[in-house]
Amino acid sequence: MMAETHEVLIPSGGFQAPVKTVHPLVEGPWQDRLGELAKGRRILLVGERRVVDAHDLEVDIILPGGERQKSLEAATRLARDLVTSGIDRNHLLVAIGGGATTDLVGFVASVTLRGIPWLPIPSTTLAMVDAAIGGKTAVNLPEGKNLVGSFHQPEGVIVDRRLLRSLPRARRLEGLVELVKTALCDQALGEQVLAAKSVEDLEALLFQGAQVKLDLVSRDPLDLGPRQALNLGHTVGHALEALFMPRLSHGEAIAIGLVPVLRMGLGDQAQPWLEALQRVGLPLKPPNEVDRNQLVAFMGRDKKGGKVVVPRPDYSVERWSDAEAILEYIESEAFLDTPPTIA
Numbered sequence: 001m002m003a004e005t006h007e008v009l010i011p012s013g014g015f016q017a018p019v020k021t022v023h024p025l026v027e028g029p030w031q032d033r034l035g036e037l038a039k040g041r042r043i044l045l046v047g048e049r050r051v052v053d054a055h056d057l058e059v060d061i062i063l064p065g066g067e068r069q070k071s072l073e074a075a076t077r078l079a080r081d082l083v084t085s086g087i088d089r090n091h092l093l094v095a096i097g098g099g100a101t102t103d104l105v106g107f108v109a110s111v112t113l114r115g116i117p118w119l120p121i122p123s124t125t126l127a128m129v130d131a132a133i134g135g136k137t138a139v140n141l142p143e144g145k146n147l148v149g150s151f152h153q154p155e156g157v158i159v160d161r162r163l164l165r166s167l168p169r170a171r172r173l174e175g176l177v178e179l180v181k182t183a184l185c186d187q188a189l190g191e192q193v194l195a196a197k198s199v200e201d202l203e204a205l206l207f208q209g210a211q212v213k214l215d216l217v218s219r220d221p222l223d224l225g226p227r228q229a230l231n232l233g234h235t236v237g238h239a240l241e242a243l244f245m246p247r248l249s250h251g252e253a254i255a256i257g258l259v260p261v262l263r264m265g266l267g268d269q270a271q272p273w274l275e276a277l278q279r280v281g282l283p284l285k286p287p288n289e290v291d292r293n294q295l296v297a298f299m300g301r302d303k304k305g306g307k308v309v310v311p312r313p314d315y316s317v318e319r320w321s322d323a324e325a326i327l328e329y330i331e332s333e334a335f336l337d338t339p340p341t342i343a
């Protein structure tokens with residue numbers, strides 16, 4: 001199955017210029033699909049340790065995987081290993097791993113030799129539906145996450161769900177939170193997510209979720225407009241993640257962060273979405289000891305200029321510049337003290 005590709009327009013100095021086609025998204029056994037996308041080029045395969053071991057893969061370079069490797073130091077090491085391996089711009093650099101690996105490898109691909117073609121093969125639900133799609137790459141600084149990065153569209157993304165067999169269940173659930181979030185931006189996906197009865201039903205929709213993200217990216221590759229819908233739940237979520245790291249994972253924090261924006265944006269119609277989130281199975285209530293003032297302060301540091309993305313019933317979103325309203329809600333008992341109830 002191959003998703004449509006789109007020609008994209010990048011706004012530049014008051015006019016829009018056609019740039020290039022955003023990457024194809026293909027599904028199936030990665031060994032079969034890679035050949036078509038490599039188009040005869042030499043492939044240099046980078047894989048992260050857990051995936052390489054669990055799936056008995058042969059790769060050229062092994063990375064440790066996980067968030068700690070998303071650093072400039074690790075990027076330097078990888079760039080040096082690539083150069084020592086004799087990589088040139090005629091190679092295709094392929095990364096197999098979770099979002100931390102695809103972010104790191106994509107970043108190194110964007111700067112080594114001033115840009116090497118690359119292709120991620122995501123191995124977590126989160127990377128399949130979100131991190132590996134759309135060409136945003138980054139490493140972290142001690143000052144914060146994703147502060148050094150680039151836009152470097154991959155040549156394609158291969159979604160091979162066999163790789164998920166080795167992924168611990170808690171990790172699988174995290175990506176499904178991002179699937180629910182993406183479904184808030186697309187009616188066809190939204191209806192299927194709301195009809196899903198189980199985690200397995202939701203997992204079956206991952207590829208469609210990836211297509212919806214790709215479509216948003218195609219319309220807005222530089223994240224200046226419609227792609228920002230994907231920030232749903234992330235203003236509150238990132239604040240909670242920063243406050244409770246490492247106790248609260250990204251997926252858990254976003255699940256909690258979606259609750260207030262769902263209630264604010266959808267009112268009575270929020271309930272089926274809250275139930276979809278509950279079906280994913282992660283807690284939806286912030287830790288009891290959350291400090292309201294700190295939460296508000298961390299939200300203020302979010303990169304979205306004080307605007308909070310809120311869903312609307314017609315699958316569009318709005319950006320509320322009135323951060324006061326959401327702060328008021330978050331400070332209220334409704335968010336901090338009452339878990340959502342299933343009718």
Ligand SMILES: NC(=O)c1ccc[n+]([C@@H]2O[C@H](COP(=O)([O-])OP(=O)(O)OC[C@H]3O[C@@H](n4cnc5c(N)ncnc54)[C@H](O)[C@@H]3O)[C@@H](O)[C@H]2O)c1
Pocket residue numbers: 048050051054064065066067070097098099100101103123124125126127130131132133134135136137138145146163164165166167168171174
């Ligand atoms: N670039 C983007 O647009 C974008 C979007 C969302 C998130 N992200 C980034 O993605 C990262 C999170 O990605 P993630 O949730 O995939 O986490 P991750 O890459 O940190 O992986 C989580 C853990 O699972 C292990 N793992 C990965 N695949 C496995 C498999 N198949 N079997 C067993 N273990 C496996 C990893 O080694 C790691 O320990 C964050 O750094 C986040 O900033 C990027």
